[in-house]
Amino acid sequence: xxxxxxxxAANNEMPEVLFWVGCAGSFDQRAxxxxxxxxTILTKVGVSFAILGKEEMCTGxxxxxxxxxxLFQMMAYNNIQTLNGYGIKKIVTICPHCFNIFxxxxxxxxxxxxxxxxxxxxxxxxxxxxxxxxxxxxxKGKKITYHDSCYLGRANGIYEAPxxxxxxxxxxxxxxxxxxxxxxxxxAGGAQMFKEEEAGTTRINFExxxxxxxxxxxxxxxxxxxxxxxxxxxxxSKEKEDDVKVLDIAELIEASLED
Amino acid sequence: MxxxxxxxxxxxxGTAIGIFTKKVVEVRRNILLGRDENLTDQSGRRWRNVxxxxxxxxxxxxxxxxxxLHFFVYxxxxxxxxxxxxxxxxxxxxxxxxxxxxxxxxYNVVIGFFEILAFLTLIAVIVFLIRRNILKVKRLSMHELxxxxxxxxxxxxxxxIVLMCMLLLMNAMEGAxxxxxxxxxxxxxxxxxxxxxxxxSLDMLNIIKHTCWWGHILGIFAFLNYLPxxxxxxxxxAFPNAFYTRLTPQGKMANMPEVQNEVxxxxxxxxxxxxxxxxxxxxxxxxxxxxxxxxxxLLDAYSxxxxxxxxSVCPANITGKKLSPRKxxxxxxxxxxxxxxxxxxxxxxxDDGKSLVHDYISVEELRACTTCQACVEACPVSIEPLSxxxxxxxxxxxxxxxxxQEWNLMxxxxxxxxxxWKFSPxxxxxxxxxxxxxx
Ligand code: SF4
Ligand code: SF4
Numbered sequence: 239x240x241x242x243x244x245x246x247a248a249n250n251e252m253p254e255v256l257f258w259v260g261c262a263g264s265f266d267q268r269a270x271x272x273x274x275x276x277x278t279i280l281t282k283v284g285v286s287f288a289i290l291g292k293e294e295m296c297t298g299x300x301x302x303x304x305x306x307x308x309l310f311q312m313m314a315y316n317n318i319q320t321l322n323g324y325g326i327k328k329i330v331t332i333c334p335h336c337f338n339i340f341x342x343x344x345x346x347x348x349x350x351x352x353x354x355x356x357x358x359x360x361x362x363x364x365x366x367x368x369x370x371x372x373x374x375x376x377x378k379g380k381k382i383t384y385h386d387s388c389y390l391g392r393a394n395g396i397y398e399a400p401x402x403x404x405x406x407x408x409x410x411x412x413x414x415x416x417x418x419x420x421x422x423x424x425x426a427g428g429a430q431m432f433k434e435e436e437a438g439t440t441r442i443n444f445e446x447x448x449x450x451x452x453x454x455x456x457x458x459x460x461x462x463x464x465x466x467x468x469x470x471x472x473x474x475s476k477e478k479e480d481d482v483k484v485l486d487i488a489e490l491i492e493a494s495l496e497d
Numbered sequence: 498m499x500x501x502x503x504x505x506x507x508x509x510x511g512t513a514i515g516i517f518t519k520k521v522v523e524v525r526r527n528i529l530l531g532r533d534e535n536l537t538d539q540s541g542r543r544w545r546n547v548x549x550x551x552x553x554x555x556x557x558x559x560x561x562x563x564x565x566l567h568f569f570v571y572x573x574x575x576x577x578x579x580x581x582x583x584x585x586x587x588x589x590x591x592x593x594x595x596x597x598x599x600x601x602x603x604y605n606v607v608i609g610f611f612e613i614l615a616f617l618t619l620i621a622v623i624v625f626l627i628r629r630n631i632l633k634v635k636r637l638s639m640h641e642l643x644x645x646x647x648x649x650x651x652x653x654x655x656x657x658i659v660l661m662c663m664l665l666l667m668n669a670m671e672g673a674x675x676x677x678x679x680x681x682x683x684x685x686x687x688x689x690x691x692x693x694x695x696x697x698s699l700d701m702l703n704i705i706k707h708t709c710w711w712g713h714i715l716g717i718f719a720f721l722n723y724l725p726x727x728x729x730x731x732x733x734x735a736f737p738n739a740f741y742t743r744l745t746p747q748g749k750m751a752n753m754p755e756v757q758n759e760v761x762x763x764x765x766x767x768x769x770x771x772x773x774x775x776x777x778x779x780x781x782x783x784x785x786x787x788x789x790x791x792x793x794x795l796l797d798a799y800s801x802x803x804x805x806x807x808x809s810v811c812p813a814n815i816t817g818k819k820l821s822p823r824k825x826x827x828x829x830x831x832x833x834x835x836x837x838x839x840x841x842x843x844x845x846x847x848d849d850g851k852s853l854v855h856d857y858i859s860v861e862e863l864r865a866c867t868t869c870q871a872c873v874e875a876c877p878v879s880i881e882p883l884s885x886x887x888x889x890x891x892x893x894x895x896x897x898x899x900x901x902q903e904w905n906l907m908x909x910x911x912x913x914x915x916x917x918w919k920f921s922p923x924x925x926x927x928x929x930x931x932x933x934x935x936x
Binding site: 263264304346392425 | 746753782812861864867868869871875890903907911912929932
């Protein structure tokens with residue numbers, strides 16, 4: 239059973255870490271699979287964690303990026319009240335947008351926490367030997383390409399941790415032409431996820447998916463629920479969904495955990 | 498040198514520097530029209546950025562070929578300026594090659610080195626012209642550069658060619674004179690062409706030499722005064738711009754303390770300032786026009802080299818959207834210059850019924866941005882087009898309530914359901930209940 243912070247608090251207990259799920263991870267069917275995979279890993283390796291459950295709210299990222307600062311400040315105020323109320327110190331999240339906003343934008347509003355994105359968290363668990371990958375796992379020798387999400391990569395300079403995690407799978411990591419700090423956006427950021435794209439010659443996710451498919455990889459690894467959705471649609475537009483899968487690194491690790 | 502020549506030279510130099518200074522003061526005034534932003538903390542890291550980004554041109558080297566060529570031109574610019582110093586002193590005091598005697602034989606080495614640079618600059622500039630006009634490299638030949646920007650880029654390259662040729666020709670004349678008099682054979686590169694001119698009379702050689710000398714220095718004065726109107730202003734502004742560049746992670750969006758406080762006072766009215774407290778300055782939410790932007794945004798605009806590296810990596814632009822981060826910077830500068838002209842004419846800014854948003858930058862452009870920061874990462878001069886985009890978007894939403902229907906829906910969902918989609922907040926942890934009990 240996954241426990242909420244309220245349940246921990248009722249027993250006067252504090253989990254090792256708060257798992258901030260985020261809106262996509264909570265409601266979007268595709269993203270829920272990432273959430274479940276990550277929760278499964280945490281449970282299996284014995285990390286004590288809590289979720290906020292119904293008390294979690296949108297961080298306000300899409301509102302702020304669209305330009306609606308009032309709404310953002312409202313959401314931030316409420317979330318910080320909740321988090322500080324529980325005395326939260328450490329947060330892990332599967333969403334780079336939540337990660338960025340907690341790391342860079344909540345502190346000056348009074349929300350100061352140690353925040354980790356799940357790729358860094360997984361890398362640590364692997365390094366500490368808490369997460370162990372089974373020998374000859376499903377992805378051994380398979381070609382995987384990694385898509386840098388903007389809010390983990392350029393926004394916060396995290397390029398290595400997710401790649402380290404993928405290396406643990408013994409897969410063959412191939413890079414796209416635009417990778418690392420030159421990585422190309424999936425098209426969802428800045429609240430684009432919630433509106434039609436402006437008129438153009440093609441869609442951003444189509445362009446990016448094409449680049450990923452060109453590497454010949456069978457798996458496109460992502461670290462963001464929005465990227466996952468965008469790239470999945472992009473792969474479909476090229477009618478490659480039977481050959482090429484888009485998976486979050488949490489899903490890849492979960493499928494390769496030692497029994 | 499003749500006394501008359503000295504006087505003419507001093508007059509020319511004085512006028513050139515005077516006009517330039519006047520324009521620089523004006524540019525500074527324009528930049529300071531922007532909102533205040535304190536960017537002087539952590540001076541150690543800031544100086545490091547000046548060294549790495551401006552002097553070291555770190556980001557240029559993401560694209561090696563133009564980087565190397567640009568480096569020649571840049572080194573040429575910086576070092577040949579030392580020679581210009583000599584020219585200035587010679588011009589004012591009527592001396593000739595004042596550094597020659599004190600430096601002795603070393604002088605020839607130095608000038609030889611400058612000649613190599615001048616030669617490399619010449620080659621680089623020719624390659625640049627070819628890339629722009631014959632190969633038509635995409636980012637250098639897009640439509641947003643039609644008209645002045647395209648002419649500007651080429652003009653600068655032609656001026657460079659003329660200046661470098663004058664310099665080499667002048668030295669070649671001197672080489673030819675030395676050859677004729679049998680007292681030496683000139684400097685490293687120019688000596689190669691000097692023999693071509695030994696057929697001319699000594700008088701003729703001297704006339705050409707002095708013409709080149711004058712042409713070179715007058716060219717430099719003209720160049721200096723062209724700079725503030727050109728994308729080439731970056732050769733000066735890249736340095737302060739690197740110093741004042743942001744030190745926080747690129748993902749951090751600037752806070753709006755006034756909105757933060759408003760929300761705070763709404764939630765906790767007991768914290769609200771009483772009427773006796775001084776009311777903070779109220780300005781517009783976000784930015785409608787250049788005066789609403791930060792002064793750093795405006796310095797950015799004057800520093801932009803219009804190289805288009807930002808646009809060439811912009812996912813919106815790559816996929817055919819109207820948005821181009823370079824155009825955002827060019828528009829900001831054009832509007833700021835227009836506002837500056839307005840102030841020159843009327844003493845104070847008189848409303849001209851125009852603004853940066855709508856008249857220069859359209860809503861459609863602003864809407865296309867994914868806030869991916871690729872433009873910021875790519876810019877070799879530490880410019881942040883995204884910062885301007887964000888502020889203009891804030892204005893559109895908060896002052897004009899100008900949002901696409903889908904964004905209004907998103908906002909109302911966030912407000913009512915605590916998520917951007919229309920789901921019941923009660924279902925937020927439904928996934929947890931669906932998990933296998935063993936997990
Ligand atoms: S942040 Fe916006 S303008 Fe800059 S590259 Fe990304 S989409 Fe283009
Ligand atoms: S903003 Fe930077 S990258 Fe873009 S055109 Fe100007 S100088 Fe080049």
